[in-house]
Amino acid sequence: MFNLFKKKKESSNGAQYISLKIREIVKEAKDTVTLYFEQPEPFLDYKAGxxxxxxxxxxxxxxxxxYSLCTSPFVDPYPGITVKxxxxxxxxxxxxEQLRPGKTLDIMKPMGNFTTxxxxxxxxxxxxxxxxxxxTPIMGITKxxxxxxxxxxxxxxxxxxSEEEIIFKNQLEALALQYEGRLTVIHNLSQPSTNWTGLKGRLDTGRIQEVLKDKIGSSSVYYLCGPEGLMNSAASAMKTLGVAEESIHRESFxxxxxxxxxxxxxxGKLAPELTREVEVIVEGESHYFDVPAGQTILEAGLDHDVDMPYSCQSGLCTACRxxxxxxxxxxIEDAGLSKSxxxxxxxxxxxxxxxxxxIKIIIE
Incomplete structure (x- = not known):
């Protein structure tokens, strides 16, 4: 994966970055924390997921x-991200390990289409x-x-x-009690203790199909997030049960x-790599630069000090759209974009x- 980072530049309209102060840090599991932020002024406008x-x-x-927001703007007074x-x-x-309440972090505005x-x-x-x-994002959507x-x-x-690595374990239990009959949580552990009585082992297509077969219906909507193998198995199981591909929503990390x-x-699906000049329009200003063979348009733009927005650099987040x-x-990767x-x-x-x-591109 490309891993090129450039020194931060403030955008000309000053809106690209926001500073958030950490209000609380919650230990969710042995290797996972949630950082809750004070609400800025104006409030942080985001969607669950x-x-x-x-x-x-x-x-x-x-x-x-x-990092995905684990909170719901309809339920939680403070936005939070969960970091494993x-x-x-x-x-x-x-x-x-290093953060404490009161510390501020610079962030980019909320993004992502894993919403409803x-x-x-x-x-x-x-x-x-x-x-x-x-x-993490599924928690916010669920609430x-x-x-x-x-x-x-x-x-x-x-x-x-394992049991110790169930993120939001207590929150999920509390929600299941509060919304009894409306929220069903089925845990599966790949490396459980001998005391575990729930589902265990690898969740392959057949097992997922067995668990979800009576959950498929005309009113059902489907959201997947996790390792690629798990999502592929879940999607395969759902399609076998008659779910249309366009009804399945995925979030890849x-x-x-x-x-x-x-x-x-x-x-043989890629054109020969040649050095080519491109024009990229950012905030109304045209920038002309060469993209050397082997580089992406973003990498070349950053090398030429063009203030192009970016985040994950893996084709998932759409910050560089x-x-x-x-x-x-x-x-190479278009998972972050919708078909339309x-x-x-x-x-x-x-x-x-x-x-x-x-080549001419406008970043709006």
Missing amino acids: QYLTVILDFNGKEERRS RVEGGLVSNYLN TYHSKNERHFVMVAGGSGI SVLVNEPQSKVTLLYCSR YVNLDAKEKDLKAA GRLLSGQVDM EIEEGYILCCSSKPASSD
């Missing part, structure tokens, strides 16, 4: 990481599958559904490694761009490489 990009400086080098420690992870370890709208007259069945920290749609219900199949590009090259006005690009956005000509600069001349 979206994420915040945290911007940190380590010895003069900027690092950006995206990654072995050797610079940012996740810092956020888990709510109405009190809706009568839906949300079928959710989460793995590990994938519970929002339960409080906004009294006739809707939620079934959550949640896979964790990671994609290996290098591996995906290698597969596309092997299949632009509209292709002319020319052609090879987009792609049809309208939107691309992700972090995963796109020039495939023709006369």
Whole structure:
């Protein structure tokens, strides 16, 4: 995966970054914390299921990481992100170990399309599958559904490694009691203790199909978040049970761009890599620069000090989204874009490489 970070520049309109003060830090599991922030003025406007990009400086080098909001704007007075420690992870370890209430963090505005709208007259069945920290955005959506749609219900199949690693364990138990008959939580542990009496082992397509077979219906909607293998298995199970692909909503935290590009090259689906000049319009100003063979449009833009927005750099977050006005690009990963956005000509600069001349992109 590309891992290029540039020193932070404030956007010309001053709206790209927000400073949030940490109000409280809650230990959710042995390797996971939730950071709750004081509400800024004006209040942070976000949707359940979206994420915040945290911007940190380590010895003069900027690092950006995206973390999903676990809170609901309809329920929780303070917004919060949940961070699971990654072995050797610079940012996740810092956020888990070094922060205290009162510290401020710079973030980018909330982003993400792993959301829904709510109405009190809706009568839906949300079928959710989460793995590990994938519970984070699903937690915010679940709380929002339960409080906004009294006739809707939620079934959550949640896979964790062990009892000690069940994130939001107490919150889920409390919600299940508060909304008895409307929230069903089914835990599956891959490495349980000998005392565990629930589901255990690997959640493959067959097992997911067995658990969810009576949850499929015309009123059901489907949300998946977690490791790619788990989401693929869940989606396969749902499609086998008759669920249409467009009804399944996914949120990915990671994609290996290098591996995906290698597969596309092997299949002959990418144009020859050549150095090409592109025009990128940012906040009404045109920037012309060369994109060397092998680089993405975002990487080249940052190398030329163009203040292009970005976050994950893996084709998932859409922070670097632009509209292709002319020319052609090879987009290695488009998971962050909807089908309609792609049809309208939107691309992700972090995963796109020039495939023709006369490329012109506007970042709106």
